[in-house]
Amino acid sequence: MVPEYSRRPDGRFDLVTCFETLEHLPDPQAGIAQIVEFVADPGLILFTTLLLPADFDTQRLNWWYIGPRNGHVSIFSRQALTGVWSRFGYKLVSFNDNIHLAYRTLPPFLAHLQK
Numbered sequence: 001m002v003p004e005y006s007r008r009p010d011g012r013f014d015l016v017t018c019f020e021t022l023e024h025l026p027d028p029q030a031g032i033a034q035i036v037e038f039v040a041d042p043g044l045i046l047f048t049t050l051l052l053p054a055d056f057d058t059q060r061l062n063w064w065y066i067g068p069r070n071g072h073v074s075i076f077s078r079q080a081l082t083g084v085w086s087r088f089g090y091k092l093v094s095f096n097d098n099i100h101l102a103y104r105t106l107p108p109f110l111a112h113l114q115k
Contacts, residue, residue, distance in 0.1 A: 012040040014107075018047035023065070023072040029084055036088050042105040045090070051097040052077045 016038050025031040039045060050065050052075060066072055081100065082092045090102040093113050106114055 009038065011038075012043065013038055014040050014043050016043065016045045018045060020048055022047065022049045022076070023074050026073050028074045028076075029087065032084060032088060036090070039104075042103065042107045044107070044110075045102040047100055047102065048098050049076055049081070049100070051081070051094070053097075 016035060018035060022028050035045060085092050085102045089104050093101045
């Protein structure tokens, strides 16, 4: 949308952030494949996306987080997120139902997060 910010960055980074993005991707696996191209090893991906609520079977398409009114076309359970990140060799830590961390090798200063 902004031409001067439309070029992909060069290099790999220790921290890649992705806030409220995955739920807008019609092909999240392809999007994650592009994200991991920018992560150094060890490196972290800090991202947000709201997980399905416990009562989703009751709410179904009435859940406020689902599009089309907000453009959210992909929704995730914890199992789905864990599965898609593991396809790229990443593990997942969730701080809550919205804030998540993906990593291949956890940097030593975050060793306490490992299960």
